Amino acid sequence: MIDVKNVKKSFGSNHVLKGVDIHVEQGDVVAILGPSGSGKTTFLRCLNFLERADEGTLEIGDTRVNLHSASSKEILAVRRRTAFVFQNYNLFANMTALKNVMEPLVTAHKVPKEEARQRALEALAGVGLADRADYYPAQLSGGQQQRVSIARAMAVKPDVILFDEPTSALDPELIGDVLKVMKDLAKAGVTMIVVTHEMSFARDVANHVIFMDGGVIVEQGTPKDVFYNTKEERTRQFLARINREVEYNI
Amino acid sequence: MSEYFSFERVIEYFPKLITSFPTTLIIVVAALAVGIVLGIILAFIRIHKIPVLYQLSCVYVSFIRGTPQIIQLFLVYYGMPLLFMNLFGIDLNRVDALLFVIVAYGLNESAFLSEIFRGGLSAIPSGQYEAGYACGLTKIQTFRRVVIPQAARIVLPSVEVGIVLLFQNTSMAASIGVRDLMGRASLMGAFTKHYTENYFCTAVVFIVVSILLELLFNLLNKKLQYVKK
Amino acid sequence: MNYSQIWESFCFALRYVPTTLILLFVPLAFCIIFGVIIAVIRLWKVPVISKILQVLLTIFKGIPIYLLLVAANLLYVLYFDKFAAWLGISARVANSNIIHLAIFLITICFLPGISEIIRGGLLSVNKGQYEAGAAAGLTKLQTLRRIIFPQVIPEIIPSLSGTMMSMLKASALAYCLGVTDILNASIRVATKSYDFLEGYIAAALIYWGLSIIIEGVMSLVNRKVSRYQKKLTA
Numbered sequence: 001m002i003d004v005k006n007v008k009k010s011f012g013s014n015h016v017l018k019g020v021d022i023h024v025e026q027g028d029v030v031a032i033l034g035p036s037g038s039g040k041t042t043f044l045r046c047l048n049f050l051e052r053a054d055e056g057t058l059e060i061g062d063t064r065v066n067l068h069s070a071s072s073k074e075i076l077a078v079r080r081r082t083a084f085v086f087q088n089y090n091l092f093a094n095m096t097a098l099k100n101v102m103e104p105l106v107t108a109h110k111v112p113k114e115e116a117r118q119r120a121l122e123a124l125a126g127v128g129l130a131d132r133a134d135y136y137p138a139q140l141s142g143g144q145q146q147r148v149s150i151a152r153a154m155a156v157k158p159d160v161i162l163f164d165e166p167t168s169a170l171d172p173e174l175i176g177d178v179l180k181v182m183k184d185l186a187k188a189g190v191t192m193i194v195v196t197h198e199m200s201f202a203r204d205v206a207n208h209v210i211f212m213d214g215g216v217i218v219e220q221g222t223p224k225d226v227f228y229n230t231k232e233e234r235t236r237q238f239l240a241r242i243n244r245e246v247e248y249n250i
Numbered sequence: 251m252s253e254y255f256s257f258e259r260v261i262e263y264f265p266k267l268i269t270s271f272p273t274t275l276i277i278v279v280a281a282l283a284v285g286i287v288l289g290i291i292l293a294f295i296r297i298h299k300i301p302v303l304y305q306l307s308c309v310y311v312s313f314i315r316g317t318p319q320i321i322q323l324f325l326v327y328y329g330m331p332l333l334f335m336n337l338f339g340i341d342l343n344r345v346d347a348l349l350f351v352i353v354a355y356g357l358n359e360s361a362f363l364s365e366i367f368r369g370g371l372s373a374i375p376s377g378q379y380e381a382g383y384a385c386g387l388t389k390i391q392t393f394r395r396v397v398i399p400q401a402a403r404i405v406l407p408s409v410e411v412g413i414v415l416l417f418q419n420t421s422m423a424a425s426i427g428v429r430d431l432m433g434r435a436s437l438m439g440a441f442t443k444h445y446t447e448n449y450f451c452t453a454v455v456f457i458v459v460s461i462l463l464e465l466l467f468n469l470l471n472k473k474l475q476y477v478k479k
Numbered sequence: 480m481n482y483s484q485i486w487e488s489f490c491f492a493l494r495y496v497p498t499t500l501i502l503l504f505v506p507l508a509f510c511i512i513f514g515v516i517i518a519v520i521r522l523w524k525v526p527v528i529s530k531i532l533q534v535l536l537t538i539f540k541g542i543p544i545y546l547l548l549v550a551a552n553l554l555y556v557l558y559f560d561k562f563a564a565w566l567g568i569s570a571r572v573a574n575s576n577i578i579h580l581a582i583f584l585i586t587i588c589f590l591p592g593i594s595e596i597i598r599g600g601l602l603s604v605n606k607g608q609y610e611a612g613a614a615a616g617l618t619k620l621q622t623l624r625r626i627i628f629p630q631v632i633p634e635i636i637p638s639l640s641g642t643m644m645s646m647l648k649a650s651a652l653a654y655c656l657g658v659t660d661i662l663n664a665s666i667r668v669a670t671k672s673y674d675f676l677e678g679y680i681a682a683a684l685i686y687w688g689l690s691i692i693i694e695g696v697m698s699l700v701n702r703k704v705s706r707y708q709k710k711l712t713a
Contacts, residue, residue: 050610076616084614090607094629094707107625108616136707152615254558315644316690317683318651320545321662325683328676332480418543425545425655432546445557449550457541 001026001191002160007046007056007067009039016042017053018215024160024193024208029186031206031223032195035238039215040195041087044162047193048084049075060159080108083153087165089145091137097124097148098133101155109156123151127181143174147181154185161185163194199242203227211235259447263438267451270434273348277420277430280352282413285359292364297371307364314361319354320422326354327426351423355416362412370405371397403474410467414460421456431455484674488681492665496685499660501578502650506585507643513586514594519623521594522601536591544588544649551584552656581653589646596638600631633705640697644690651686661685 002024009017016039024030032040046053046067056067060081065074083104091100101120105111111119124130127147137145146166153161166182167175179201186192186205196202202209202223209226211219211234219232230236292311295303314322327350331342342349374397382392424433435452439445517536521529555577563570604627612622654663662682669678 048614050613076618079614080616082614084611086607086611086614088607090605090611092608092611092626093605094626096707103625104615104617107621138707156616312691313683313687316687316694318648318662318686320651320654321679321683321686324675324679328679332676418541419545421543421545422652424549432543432549436549439553445550445553449546449553452546453542453550456543456546457538460541461537 001061003057003059004047005057005059007043008054009042009046009051010054016215017046020056020212020215020217022193022210022217024191026191027189028191028208029206030193030208030210031202032193032210032212033197033199033202033238034212034218038212040212041164043212044164044193044195048079048082048162050084080156081159083156083158083161085146085149085153085161085163085166088169089137089142089149091145091149091152093137096134096136097129097140097151100137100148101152104152104156119155120151123155124148126154126184127151128177141174142170143177146170146178150178150181150185154190160191160193163192163196165195165197167196167198197242199227199239211238213238255446255450259442259444260451263442263444263447264451266438267431267434267448268455270429270431271455273428274417274420274430277348277351277355277423277428278413278417281355281359281416284352284356285363288356288360289363289367292360293367293371296364296368311361311364314358315365319358319419320425322358323351323354323422323426326350326357347423347426347428350426351420351428355419359412359416363409366405366408366412367401369408370401373404374400399474403471406467406471406474410463414463417459417463418456421452481672481674481677484669484672484677485681488665488668488674488678489684491668492661492681492685495659495661495664496689498578498658499647499650499689502581502585502653502658502660503643503647505582506589507646509582509586510589510593511597513590514597517590517594518598518601521598536594539587540591542588544585545652545655547584547588548581548652548655551580555580577656578653578658581650581656581658585646585649585653588649589642592642593639596635596642597631599638600635601627603634604630633701633707636697636701636704640694640701643693643697647689647693648686651682 002022004020004022007017007020008015020039020043022030032044034040042051045051046056047058049067049070053067058065058067058078060078063074063077063081065078070078091097092103095103098117098120101123102113102116105116105119106113121130121133124133127150129144129147129151132140132144132148137148140148146169150161150166163182167178170178175198179198182192182194182201183205194201194206204223206223209220209223210217211226211232213234219226219230219235225231226235227239230239292307295307296311327347330350330353331345334340334342378396378400379392382396383389387395420430421432423430424436427433429437431452435448439448442448517532521532523529559575560571608626608630609622612626613619617625650660651662653660654666657663659667665682665685666675666678669675669681
């Protein structure tokens with residue numbers, strides 16, 4: 001359903017992405033892992049044109065665009081078929097939680113206001129925040145803000161939700177709530193591409209795991225393949241280090 | 251075209267006009283000196299909420315901030331001689347108009363600077379004072395070595411705006427007959443019947459000095475930056 | 480001191496408060512409209528135009544408003560007729576309305592400051608807000624209008640309030656164009672008896688009152704629009 005081919009991107013002389021391909025089917029939950037600087041966040045941002053790739057194509061449903069030279073009309077079309085969840089939430093600071101969820105529905109998707117309100121309330125209930133509908137972002141905790149931002153993403157019923165390290169900015173005790181919401185989404189069959197450091201999520205929720213390093217995909221497969229039948233040395237080292245950190249944290 | 255504007259005349263008039271630049275400079279420096287001294291006193295009164303003086307200073311600052319400077323200038327120009335005559339029996343009618351300008355602008359500056367100083371000082375968290383005292387510094391040492399350097403950086407942009415404005419507002423002094431840049435330009439315009447060139451020269455001086463002031467303050471700002479990014 | 484003259488000037492000048500308010504609000508409206516356009520052009524770094532604007536703004540920032548008013552007035556009176564004749568239009572100084580010139584000049588003087596304030600406001604909004612707008616499928620203009628501007632407004636209201644007071648005070652300089660505003664009216668009455676000081680005192684009192692009102696109203700507005708920035712007090 002989603003086909004991404006040969007994404008390349010440099011910042012000056014720094015080649016961040018050296019040709020990345022992925023293929024995602026309807027209902028897939030793809031987890032992208034990798035050390036910082038591996039290019040995984042840049043890759044995700046390129047898919048939504050938050051960064052302009054130097055090369056590459058994106059096919060989503062029946063839409064096919066060039067990631068480098070797409071027109072602003074095409075970009076808008078892609079953005080209206082996808083949703084993005086940011087590391088630091090980026091809720092619209094001037095709007096309540098409810099208005100935040102309604103905004104893409106009303107302004108970008110031209111859903112009538114009353115219907116948008118209903119759908120937004122449902123989405124907020126889905127992330128367990130129906131009672132916070134009238135709160136402004138500044139009045140919510142980080143975890144709550146991130147759940148609102150997930151509600152904002154799922155309310156438009158996108159073809160795919162792109163998650164950029166959704167739990168990295170959160171205090172450890174708030175991560176659980178957000179992960180649970182994401183797990184519910186996965187169960188409901190929502191297609192997701194998730195850049196994450198949460199090994200448990202990748203292992204237990206994702207059905208496809210991608211390990212990136214140095215701007216290329218080093219290894220990919222089912223969680224079982226990548227975590228337990230690791231083929232590549234670089235992946236092994238990365239996983240070993242992560243596991244040590246996890247033990248250390250405990 | 252040369253009937254209205256010619257560069258030869260600009261070049262001819264410029265040296266004559268620039269001789270009055272020192273007068274403009276005197277107004278700026280003197281008014282700034284008066285303003286800083288009075289401003290510090292006012293800020294002190296307002297921070298420590300000294301009774302009676304505090305209320306008076308609030309009214310004073312509100313009045314200066316709320317009325318046009320041109321009116322303040324005329325109030326001083328017409329009011330000060332009257333006041334001195336009635337209170338001390340001193341006749342100020344023969345005094346150079348420059349004095350009134352300096353007094354009026356100094357008073358104006360004092361109100362604005364006191365606000366700026368007060369804002370800068372109250373932006374320093376009390377923890378900074380406490381840390382200073384805890385290290386064994388005296389009150390004055392803490393103030394001079396810890397508080398002032400931090401406050402200076404905060405107030406610098408506002409002080410810059412204030413000085414540029416003060417400099418530009420000196421042009422109004424011409425309206426009570428002071429022969430600063432602007433006054434001189436009006437005089438020479440009336441004399442030569444070529445207003446355009448005279449005002450053009452004056453505008454150029456003001457623009458150039460404003461830009462120079464901005465560059466100077468940028469430099470100063472970099473000097474005072476203790477957090478390097 | 481002639482107190483009855485102060486009162487007389489005060490009452491007469493009060494009738495010209497509307498003129499002063501026109502000299503404040505009309506330029507303010509122009510400044511905001513053009514200020515937004517200039518700020519957005521500079522924010523998006525539109526090639527050539529944004530550079531030209533930057534140079535123009537620096538130049539206009541350097542010209543004292545008093546100089547501009549006096550010079551423009553003289554040139555206007557001296558050359559307007561010839562210029563109009565040259566253009567072949569029948570307008571003449573004698574029957575033109577000088578307040579239009581005053582409005583134009585005050586706009587020019589405050590445009591650099593106000594566009595700078597708006598630009599600062601735009602820059603103060605977190606980059607993530609633009610990205611979130613884009614990711615939600617909003618167009619650039621939709622993002623500006625619905626997400627960014629509502630956040631910019633509370634950000635700039637304190638500076639705008641200060642600028643409005645500066646504009647009010649600068650409008651008094653329109654007296655040198657011969658516009659009958661508060662200052663001119665107040666002086667005109669007082670001049671008959673040579674009570675200049677009294678005239679200026681009356682004018683000062685009115686401006687003072689207006690300033691206090693403007694500051695009060697703006698701080699009220701500020702409290703209204705910045706509701707969303709407040710954290711809950713637990």
